[in-house]
Amino acid sequence: MLVVDRLAALMLTLTAVVALAAMAYAAAGWDARGRHFHPLFQFQMMGLNGAFLTGDLFNLFVFFEVLLIASYCLLAHGLGRARLRAALHYVVINLAASALFLIAVSLLYGVTGTLNMADLAVRAGQAGPADAPLVAAGALLLLVVFGVKAALFPLYFWLPGAYASAAAPVAALFSIMTKVGVYAIIRVHGQVFGPDAGGVALVAAPWLVPTALVTLALGILGALAARSLAGLAAYLTVASVGTALAAAGLLTAAGVAAGIFYLVQSTLVIAALFLLGELIAQQRGETADALETGRPVAQPLLLGALFLVAGMSVVGMPPFSGFLGKLMILQAARDATAGPWIWTVILATGLLALVGVARAGSAVFWRVSSEPPGAAKAGAAAAPAVALVAAAVLVVACAAPLKSFTDATAAQVLDRRAYVDAVLSPQAPAYRPGPREAR
Numbered sequence: 181m182l183v184v185d186r187l188a189a190l191m192l193t194l195t196a197v198v199a200l201a202a203m204a205y206a207a208a209g210w211d212a213r214g215r216h217f218h219p220l221f222q223f224q225m226m227g228l229n230g231a232f233l234t235g236d237l238f239n240l241f242v243f244f245e246v247l248l249i250a251s252y253c254l255l256a257h258g259l260g261r262a263r264l265r266a267a268l269h270y271v272v273i274n275l276a277a278s279a280l281f282l283i284a285v286s287l288l289y290g291v292t293g294t295l296n297m298a299d300l301a302v303r304a305g306q307a308g309p310a311d312a313p314l315v316a317a318g319a320l321l322l323l324v325v326f327g328v329k330a331a332l333f334p335l336y337f338w339l340p341g342a343y344a345s346a347a348a349p350v351a352a353l354f355s356i357m358t359k360v361g362v363y364a365i366i367r368v369h370g371q372v373f374g375p376d377a378g379g380v381a382l383v384a385a386p387w388l389v390p391t392a393l394v395t396l397a398l399g400i401l402g403a404l405a406a407r408s409l410a411g412l413a414a415y416l417t418v419a420s421v422g423t424a425l426a427a428a429g430l431l432t433a434a435g436v437a438a439g440i441f442y443l444v445q446s447t448l449v450i451a452a453l454f455l456l457g458e459l460i461a462q463q464r465g466e467t468a469d470a471l472e473t474g475r476p477v478a479q480p481l482l483l484g485a486l487f488l489v490a491g492m493s494v495v496g497m498p499p500f501s502g503f504l505g506k507l508m509i510l511q512a513a514r515d516a517t518a519g520p521w522i523w524t525v526i527l528a529t530g531l532l533a534l535v536g537v538a539r540a541g542s543a544v545f546w547r548v549s550s551e552p553p554g555a556a557k558a559g560a561a562a563a564p565a566v567a568l569v570a571a572a573v574l575v576v577a578c579a580a581p582l583k584s585f586t587d588a589t590a591a592q593v594l595d596r597r598a599y600v601d602a603v604l605s606p607q608a609p610a611y612r613p614g615p616r617e618a619r
Contacts, residue, residue, distance in 0.1 A: 181234065181235035181236045181239070181296055181603070182233045182234060183233065183234070183235035183297075183298075183603060184233060185589075185592055185593075185599070186585065186588060186589040186592050186593075187363070187366070187367070187440070187589050187592070187593055188232045188233055190440070190444070190585070190586075190589060191232040191359070191363055192229060192232055192233070194356060194359075194447055194448075195225070195228050195229065195232070195356050197448070197571060198352060198353060198355060198447060198448070198451045198568070199221075199225055199228075201352065201451065201452075201455070201564035201565075201567055201568050202349040202350070202352040202353040202451070202455075202564070203221065203349070204563065204564045205348065205349045205352070205455055205561060205564040205565075206221070206349035208560060208561045210347060210348070210349055211349075213347075216253070217254075217257060220250045220253050220254050220257070221250075221254070221353070223246060223247075223249070223250040224247055224250035224251060224254060224353060226243075226247075227245075227246035227247025227248070227249075227250060228243075228247050228357065228360065230242075230243035230246065230247075231243040231247065231360050231363070232360075232363060235296060235297050235298060235603060236295055236296050236297065237295040237296075237297060237300065237322075237368075238285055238289075238295045240364065241278070241281050241282065241285060244278070244281065244329070244360075245278060247357065247360070248274050248278070251270075251354065252267060252270065252271055254346070254350045254353075255267045255270060255345070255346050255350060257347060257350060263345045263346065265341075265345075266342040266344075266345035266346075267345075269338050269342065270342045273335075273338045274328065274329075274338075277324075277325050277329065277335075278325075280321055280324055280325050281321075281322070281325045283321060284318045284319075284321035284322045284325060285318075287314060287317060287318040287321070288300065288304075288318040288319075290314075291307065291311050291314045291318070292304060292307070292311075292315065296603075297367070297371070297372050297603075298599060298600045298602075298603035298604050299604065300372055301371065301372045301377065301596055301599070301600055302600055302604075304319075304372065304373060304377050304378070304380050305377045305378035305379075305380070305381075306378065307378065307379060307380060309379070312378075312379035315379075315380045316379075316380045316383045319368070319369065319372075319373045319380060319383045319384060320384060320387075322364075322368055322369075323365065323384045323387065326361045326362075326364040326365045327361065327365075327391070328361070329357075329358065329360055329361030329364065330358050330359075330360075330361025330362050330365065330425070331358050331361070331395070331417070331418050331421055332361070332391050332392065332395050332421065332425070333391050333395040333398055333422075336395060336399075336418050336421075339358065339414060339417065340402060340411060340414040340418065341414075342354075342414075343410070343413070343414035343417060344408065344411045344413075344414040345410075347458070348410075348454050348455050348457060348458035348459075349455070351410065351413070351414075351454040352451040352452075352454045352455050352568075353451075354417075355447050355451040355454065356447055356451070358417060358421050359421070359424075359443055359447055361421070362421060362424055362425055365384075365388070365425065365428070365429075366428050366436060366439070366440075366593060367593070369383075369384040369385075369388070369431070370428070370431050370436060370593055370594060371593055371594070371596055371599060372596075374431065375431070375594070375596075376596045377596070382431060385429070385431055388425060388428075388429030388430075388431070389425075389426055389429040389430065389518045389522070390518075391425075392421075392422045392423075392424075392425035392426040392429050393422065393426055393521060393522065393525045394422070395418060395419075395421060395422030395425070396419050396422030396426060396525055396526075396529055397422075397525060397529060398418065398422075399415050399416065399417075399418030399419030399420075399421075399422055400415070400419050400529040400532045400536065401532070402414075402415035402418065403415040403416050403419065403532075403533060403536040403537075404532060404535065404536045404539075406536070406540070407470060407471055407472075408468075408470050408471060409453070409456070409457035409460060409461070409469035409471070409540060410454065410457045410458075410469055412453070412457075412471075412536065412537070412540050413450055413453040413454050413457055416450055416494050416533070417450050419529065419533065420442070420443075420446035420447075420450060420494070423442055423446070423505075423506070423509065423526070424439045424440075424442045424443040424446065425439065426439075426509065426513075426525070426526070427439035427442065427508075427509040427512055427513065427522075428440070428443075430512060430513065430518070431594070432512065432516070432594075433587070433590045433591050433594055434512035434590070435512040435513070435516070435590075436589075436590035436593060436594065437508070437512070437583070437586040437587045437589065437590035438505065438508035438509045438511070438586075439509070440589055440590065441504070441505050441508055441582065441583060441586045442502075442505030442506065442508070444575065444582070444586075445493065445501035445502060445504075445505050445572055446494065446502065446505070448501075448569075448572045448575070449490050449493045449494045449501070449502065449568070449569075449572050450494065451568050452486070452490045452568035452569045452572065453491075453494070455564055455568070456483065456486055456487055456490060456565050457469045459483060459558045459561065459562055459565060460477055460483055460487075460544055462558070463475075463477040463478045463479065463483075463553070463557070463558075464476075464477060464544075465551075469544075471539070471540050471544070472543060472547075473543070473547045473548065473549055474544075474548065474549060475548065475549055475551045475552075475553065476545075476548040476549075476551070476553045477544070477553060478553040478557050479558060479562075480545055482558070482562065483545075483558070483562075484541075484545050486562075486565055486569050487541055487544070487545070488541070489569050489572070489573065490569055490572070491537040491538075491541060492537075494533065494537065495530060495534045495537055496530045496533070497534065499576060500573075500576065501572050501573070501575040501576050501579075504576065504579050506526055506530065508583070509522070509526060510522070510526060
């Protein structure tokens, strides 16, 4: 069962944009540092696209495993002690999450007799008093699993080390991987177990916003303490997940729309930061991307301008894309019960993020040694980072149509009845085998 709606189409497009930039960067020579990079990259894409397209919980598990197995190998690509250590932690925590995923889908199948999301949305709402607690338990287990994939508190500790250790094109692609967890939470807990799910309606709602806000706060504190540009980008990834889910976790049309808008722009910007970090490291010699005094970069104007736009976007300074996303989140939370908490944490962490990004920029571009700049220049390798930053700027230029699309996407996601009718209707398009397959 493959289902395409506005949310799936948006995530597929975002994945393609980020993957194209990562592939272009890797093809400049990085892909030759290890074996089988391109097949692994395509398996990663298969897992990501399948996760966004599937309409079945068990196949969601399968596609999660496909993308995770590929990501294990990509994380260790190029080898090195730090990468192997991070890959080990990454494998262990995600295998534990996979085991929980199997338990959850087995529980839900045992009670409802289906794992098709549309069918499950109907049967979960019809669960009797004896079965409703079991369905709720399965739904909450899925929340834990998706929380691991999205790096939500308290399950986020595996991400900073893994992403900071990965090579730049791999980390850039990984910036969309955490968003698979956010997507799954919106899809399953906003649609299948949404407001119309009877006795298990909004079973995860009390947990979403608090965990998202704690994740955001801890991500920003980690960014303040980061010792490298890769570490800064990794913790900003955690913070971006918390920010997007703080809005989407409201499970209202305005909240989900704001969360999706922020998710799009933050993914582009953070992917650009991972690529920029390696470009800067290549021009600083032994200092690499460490946030300490070192050799000046050979292209301060180009790299400084890219870092400024990307940094101010992720912080949320006007007129950049992050500002628009955070403004929509604040508007969506205005009348919510958790509104004061969301406003306080969003504004406070925005100020702290500004300090962290400014500190990093100062260390790299201002506090430099008296050594002459190196001869190495980025050349064509800078093009993917430029393209991602330009895409983030394009989000600002096209903010009105993108907001209209995310508003329509949120309304479609929360319209459980329309989703069920579209998938289960006899008129729904079905797969037809070709002549060769039929034989």
